[in-house]
Amino acid sequence: MTTTTARAAVGAPGRRAPSGEKPLVTFEQANRRLKWALLAPALGFVGLMIVFPLVFTINLSLTDAFGAVNAGNSYLGLQNFADALTDTRRFWPAVGRTVTFTLGAVALETVLGLALAMLMRKAFRGMEIVRTILMVPLLATPVAIGILWMLILDPTNGIANHLLGFVGIPPQEFLGSVAQSLPTLMLIDVWQWTPMMTVLLLAGLTTLPEEPEEAARVDGANAWQRFVHVILPMLRTTILTALVLRGVDALKTFDLIYATKGPGGGSDFEAETLNVYAYGLTFDYQEYGLASAVLVLFTLFIVAIVVVLRRRTERSAS
Amino acid sequence: MRASTTFGVLRAVLITIVCAVIALPIVWMIAAAFKTNVQVTDPTVGLAFTPTWDNFRGVLADGALVQSLGNSLLIGVVSTALSIVIAVPAAWAVGRFRMRRTGSIVLVARIIPAISLLVPWYYMFAQLGLVGSHLVLILSHMFVSVPLILWIMIGFFEGLPVELEDAARTDGLSAFGAFLRIALPLAAPGTASAAVLAFIFSWNNFIFALILADERTMTMPVLLFNFMSYASTDWGGLMAAATLMTVPVLLAAVFGQRYLVAGLTAGATKG
Numbered sequence: 223m224t225t226t227t228a229r230a231a232v233g234a235p236g237r238r239a240p241s242g243e244k245p246l247v248t249f250e251q252a253n254r255r256l257k258w259a260l261l262a263p264a265l266g267f268v269g270l271m272i273v274f275p276l277v278f279t280i281n282l283s284l285t286d287a288f289g290a291v292n293a294g295n296s297y298l299g300l301q302n303f304a305d306a307l308t309d310t311r312r313f314w315p316a317v318g319r320t321v322t323f324t325l326g327a328v329a330l331e332t333v334l335g336l337a338l339a340m341l342m343r344k345a346f347r348g349m350e351i352v353r354t355i356l357m358v359p360l361l362a363t364p365v366a367i368g369i370l371w372m373l374i375l376d377p378t379n380g381i382a383n384h385l386l387g388f389v390g391i392p393p394q395e396f397l398g399s400v401a402q403s404l405p406t407l408m409l410i411d412v413w414q415w416t417p418m419m420t421v422l423l424l425a426g427l428t429t430l431p432e433e434p435e436e437a438a439r440v441d442g443a444n445a446w447q448r449f450v451h452v453i454l455p456m457l458r459t460t461i462l463t464a465l466v467l468r469g470v471d472a473l474k475t476f477d478l479i480y481a482t483k484g485p486g487g488g489s490d491f492e493a494e495t496l497n498v499y500a501y502g503l504t505f506d507y508q509e510y511g512l513a514s515a516v517l518v519l520f521t522l523f524i525v526a527i528v529v530v531l532r533r534r535t536e537r538s539a540s
Numbered sequence: 541m542r543a544s545t546t547f548g549v550l551r552a553v554l555i556t557i558v559c560a561v562i563a564l565p566i567v568w569m570i571a572a573a574f575k576t577n578v579q580v581t582d583p584t585v586g587l588a589f590t591p592t593w594d595n596f597r598g599v600l601a602d603g604a605l606v607q608s609l610g611n612s613l614l615i616g617v618v619s620t621a622l623s624i625v626i627a628v629p630a631a632w633a634v635g636r637f638r639m640r641r642t643g644s645i646v647l648v649a650r651i652i653p654a655i656s657l658l659v660p661w662y663y664m665f666a667q668l669g670l671v672g673s674h675l676v677l678i679l680s681h682m683f684v685s686v687p688l689i690l691w692i693m694i695g696f697f698e699g700l701p702v703e704l705e706d707a708a709r710t711d712g713l714s715a716f717g718a719f720l721r722i723a724l725p726l727a728a729p730g731t732a733s734a735a736v737l738a739f740i741f742s743w744n745n746f747i748f749a750l751i752l753a754d755e756r757t758m759t760m761p762v763l764l765f766n767f768m769s770y771a772s773t774d775w776g777g778l779m780a781a782a783t784l785m786t787v788p789v790l791l792a793a794v795f796g797q798r799y800l801v802a803g804l805t806a807g808a809t810k811g
Contacts, residue, residue: 256715257633261642264630264686268646271683275660276652282659291663338558341551350797355559357793357800358566363744365761366782369768370569373580373775381568384583417562418804425805474653477746481765500655505751510659517656524651 283514291510302515312491313516316499319404319487323495324472327411331468332461334412335419340449342420343427356417364414368481371410372397397482400492407479407493411472419464426460427453462535466528473524476501496520566786572779580775595780605781607756608763615674615749615759616742619681620735627689628731632719634690635697636705643694649687657683658751665752672754680748685738692737695806696730697723733803736792743788760785 283302285295306313342352359367375382375396383393396406434456438448454461476497479487486502487494494502500520503513567587572580574591599605634643661680662671670676704726705718713721724731746761753762764781767774792800 253637253715257637257639260629260633260719261639263626264646264690265642267626267682268649268686271661271679272649272652272657274664275657278660278663279656291659338555341555341558346551346555352555352559353801354793354797355563357797358790359562360804361740361744361789361793361800362566363746363761363764363782363785363789365744365746365764366569366785369764369778369782370565372768373572373779374565374568376581379581379583381583381586413562413565421801422805425801470651476655477761481746481768484769497653497655500653501747504655504659514656514659517653520653521651521656524653528651 279514280518282510283518285511287510287514289508295511298511302512303519305512306515306519312494312499315491316494316496319493320473320495320497323404323408323411323475324469326405327408327415328465328469328472330408330412331416331419332465334416335464336423336461338416338420339423339427340453342424353421356420358417359414360418360421362414364477365481367410367414368478371413372482375406400488400490403483403488403493407482410478410482411475414478415468415472419468422464422467423457423460426457426464430456458538459535462531462538466531466535469531470524470528473497473527496523569779569786570783572775573783575776575779577774577776580779595776596784599777599780599784604755604758605760605763605767608758608760609784611674611677611753611757612743612760615677615681616739618674619678619685619742620738622678623682623685623689623738624731624735627686628693628724628727628734629719631690631693632697632723632727635694635700636702636715636719636723640694643690646687646690649683650691654747658747662751671752672757674757676752677749677757677759680752681742681745684741684745688738688741689734692734692803692806693727693730696727696734700726729799730802730806733796733799736796737800737803740789740792743785 282291282295284297284299286298286301287295342349374380377383377393377395377398380396382396386392386394395402397403430453434452435448438452443451474497475495479493479495479498480501483493483498485498485506487498491499496516497520500513500516503509503516507513571587571589573595574593575585575589576592576594579585579589631643633639661676665671665676700723705715705722708718708722709715744761745759746765749757749759749762750765753759758766760781764778764785767781768778
């Protein structure tokens with residue numbers, strides 16, 4: 223409505239108005255200039271920070287760069303990719319750990335987060351306090367969280383083993399053991415990020431209409447049936463979006479693992495995920511060529527997962 | 541009636557347990573910051589002890605920690621302010637002119653592993669002689685906060701009624717004028733929550749400063765990490781430093797919970 227009026231008032235495109243007035247450009251033209259002018263700084267900044275690095279990294283991945291990135295590299299073609307993909311000592315175990323860590327942690331976070339969101343759906347006294355407590359882990363510094371859990375889980379002096387002793391469980395090694403490191407890190411991740419899932423899913427739950435659930439109740443469906451057949455299908459889009467957000471971050475988890483396990487994810491690489499592996503190759507071994515190949519593969523892997531999940535989200539939304 | 545009372549009690553118990561599991565580790569950290577080193581490593585002490593400020597005195601007497609605290613604050617504030625200046629107008633343009641596709645390009649920044657950018661950034665900024673400067677850390681943190689603020693504010697502007705801006709335009713304001721005088725003031729709560737989140741993300745960031753900072757510009761998370769590798773026995777000092785890092789976050793959670801939830805869930809519920 224307004225647009226049409228504005229256009230009619232402005233008249234033919236590009237014609238100049240008598241002196242003293244603004245030059246007459248159509249609303250669309252003015253807006254086109256305006257929107258690009260407003261977008262340019264942000265897009266330009268992100269573009270500059272991302273395009274050159276991407277080209278640089280892809281280029282490095284095709285070379286034997288080692289020691290210094292600009293010290294006379296020669297092109298190897300796809301040799302680095304072949305080396306990475308045939309490396310069963312570091313690369314594939316790191317892929318396995320990345321997948322295990324992400325699937326395990328995110329699955330637990332989704333189930334627990336959804337359960338907690340369902341519990342908190344109807345208002346209760348103290349709701350604001352609970353919501354405040356939920357915000358703390360997801361806003362806290364991952365490095366500080368890692369150090370905190372190292373104190374709690376210390377095999378000899380930690381409170382965790384002390385408490386386990388009360389229920390007759392023998393002391394555990396936790397982060398000190400090869401076998402328990404990855405599961406322990408997953409549990410810390412679950413502690414830190416389940417609240418995020420709850421916050422996202424709770425926001426989704428409050429936007430759902432109440433009628434379908436009421437109708438199901440009238441038809442005699444019990445609480446579990448209403449949850450599975452009415453609420454879950456309506457919440458699908460939110461769950462998938464939350465999975466994308468959390469999944470991408472979980473795949474890239476670095477701070478927590480590096481702070482608690484150090485370079486290489488421990489002496490036996492027991493907690494070495496792809497991100498930690500690529501970091502070590504780059505900054506501890508200066509293997510820039512191979513590291514770049516690993517990073518290109520890792521990025522493609524993440525993008526593929528996001529694209530698949532986004533497709534599903536769009537399909538379930540329509 | 542009976543069934544719903546039982547459910548209510550069960551729900552209260554479960555929610556209390558969850559809150560305890562979430563809060564107790566943080567309480568444990570803060571408590572440890574007020575313990576002597578003997579008490580920290582003795583799990584039988586629990587929460588019954590006489591608090592001491594010695595750990596805080598110790599870490600605050602350390603010039604490096606105070607400096608890194610200042611660095612984290614400076615980098616967080618400046619990177620957030622600059623990001624707001626460039627990202628909020630861009631978000632309005634995306635939201636008003638239905639340019640979701642253009643806007644979603646920026647989301648690529650959220651997906652890419654940061655490590656794949658660090659080597660080229662290091663190389664690029666070394667050529668410019670900027671490695672180790674505050675500027676390079678501000679720019680790298682902006683790389684996180686610009687997409688974050690865009691993501692939050694696009695959803696926020698899309699939620700504002702367009703009629704208000706249209707009315708302002710028929711009253712003679714330009715589109716940009718409508719943005720400045722109508723949309724921007726209305727978006728103040730959204731901008732505030734985006735700014736607080738962006739600051740916290742910068743405050744928490746570890747990996748960029750780990751590579752791009754030097755001793756002079758080191759941020760708190762990196763210092764904490766180094767502190768742990770050199771002095772792993774000084775648990776009291778470590779916990780005091782970790783507590784100092786967590787204070788702004790606790791303040792944000794207590795005073796801005798509602799806004800932060802709005803920021804974190806923006807875009808998530810709409811896809």
